[in-house]
Amino acid sequence: MNATTTCPRDLVLAQIAHRETDHVPYVLGMEENVARALDEHYASDGWRALLENAIVTVGGANLSVAGYEPGDSPLFTDAFGSVWRIDRRPNHLAQPALPEASLDGFQWPAMDRCFRPGWREKAEAAIAARPDRLTVAGFGFGLFERAWTLRGFNEALMDAAGDPAFYDALVEAVAVHQMEVIDCLLALPVDGILFSDDWGYQQGILLGPERWRRFIKPRLARMYEQVHAAGKYCLSHCCGSVVDIMPDLVEIGLDVLESVQPEARGMNPYALKQEYGAHITFWGGLGSQSTIPFGTPDEIRREVARLADEMGRGGGYVLGPAKALQPETPTENAAAVLEGFLAQAGVPWPA
Secondary structure: OOEOOOOHHHHHHHHHOOOOEOOOOEOOOEOHHHHHHHHHHHOOOHHHHHOOOOEEEEOOEOOOOOOOOOOOOOEEEOOOOOEEEOOOOOOEEEEOOOOOOOOOOOOOOOHHHHEOOOHHHHHHHHHHHOOOOEEEEEEEEOHHHHHHHHHOHHHHHHHHHHOHHHHHHHHHHHHHHHHHHHHHHHOOOOOEEEEEOOOEEOOEEOOOHHHHHHHHHHHHHHHHHHHHHOOOEEEEEOOOOOHHHHHHHHHOOOOEEEEOOOOOOOOOHHHHHHHHOOOOEEEEEEOOOOHHHHOOHHHHHHHHHHHHHHHOOOOOEEEEEOOOEOOOOOHHHHHHHHHHHHHHOOOOOOO
């Protein structure tokens, strides 16, 4: 039976509960240059008021390099002591905080360094302003990503393979610190915590499934339990192929998997829905490396309609692109995505 409601938050809650709704909730993010191109395309910015993104992320954790602009120097030092180049897209690590495989003398940032001034008041104001949206609090890099941002990407992978005792200690220390951060976020009146950790690449798990199960899974299970104990949902962003660990994610209680990148191995959203759709909610699935940049507008509209119909059947789905619309997205294709999302939601397009 369909759950008939017009409130985006209620739509998401129904989908997470695996109840079919009269239309599927959606989240459509885009880079600002894409939005400006749509303003020109429509000769108006009125389309912006039609969007009702069902999930809103709040927070204030000062644990990533997002939102910082290069000033006199292109370098930025994060709260952990790692140095980043922020004058290029994407930002990239220039000097890790842990050049050696040792935690001796390393100081984890205290909570007052992990949040921007006034973060709680700003987050609460944002939540109060949109009570009809599902709100989640995020904190940036997860266990795997934080480990490599501390050590360097290649070095962290070599640690996992060649110095597993150190890597195990590193990931455990990251988990303990992140659980403190999560405790702060759980004090907000949010519906869930949005984790973000890119374990996958196009062909599988970067650590390999067995090392992921050894180093990441048990800590992640503790973190999910922490969130569930507070009565909140666990959502997680992850790019790439995670098909090899889908049973593990279900087992440890992930409620919503975001991205669902269809170009990656085993990540066909329709196959995932058939195999795991009764146990987890999928968010995303519209190809950001295929359909969106290279499809025709008609192909895009058809795929959006198919995703809403097939993935939303029986609940367990939030419509979205696998990635926010990127700067290289053709404007006609961005318009087709927007119009397709609004059409499936029954939003009349202005005459």
